[in-house]
Amino acid sequence: ATPTAIMVGTGLGAKRGVLFKNAAALETASGIDTVVMDKTGTLTKGEPEVTDFIAHGIDEDELLALVAAVERESEHPLAGAVVDYAVARGVRSTTASAFRNVPGHGAGATVDGRKIFVGNRKLMVGEGIDLALVAQERESLASTGRTAVLVAVDGRAVGVIALADAARETAAPAVAALHEAGIEVVMLSGDNEATASRIAAQLGIDTVIAEVLPGDKAAKMRELQQAGKRVAMVGDGVNDAPALAQADLGIAIGAGTDVAIETADVVLMRSDPLDVPIALTIGKGTVRKMR
């Protein structure tokens, strides 16, 4: 590798806020054939907002107060959106006890003597909760690309919360540019299958791996590598760090968590998905000059 080519590549990247941490990252970027992108916070803005709140057999504000009490204890971005929504509706929430976080699924707690669970379908199934009242609404909301979260009170699902997280403006153009360059694009998400598939379709992504548990993202990288792919992973979350480390090239969104930024080989300071194809192009240019 000629030092000049590396300096030129690093400098070109830096001008756009694409930070290559070392020369090896530039070289690896040149050979990538598959880009795996995290959904929430990478392809989307990572700022979910409640769009629908549905309650069955319980007063809406009463249910919202119960859910908000649980979500106040959680650090999940969806939890923050639910709390904001409750505050905006002027709902006063009480305090939760016996809070329990279930990574990749949701949370539970006791509020006003009632057992509350909030989270995805898997969480409810695991807790033996009756889904009859909300199954239909959950499906129709998810099919629109919104994240549908269920709420259970004392063993029965009585609420559905739909949350929308807008795609970054340049997510679809970034996917198109990668395809143009002959690179396969895969979406990886902890969100449910219907929601992830809908958003992937909107962005022109044809391969979706959904309902991936936080601990399983790195294993998905290994599977792709074992199939002979040279994989770049693009992510922002704490959940993404092991996958960023496992990938041939880890690319972190600059607005993401510290651990993702520290683990990655490349950091996109502008948090712009379009900088993903640009990073790979800079890698190719550098290697060409080295030969």
Ligand code: ADP
């Ligand atoms: P992602 O990778 O999309 O950020 P996570 O693995 O963090 O997703 O969570 C997966 C799913 O679990 C979420 O889409 C949501 O349905 C559910 N979930 C997790 N934590 C919570 C919570 N605190 N409140 C509501 N739902 C939750």
Ligand code: MG
């Ligand atoms: Mg994310």
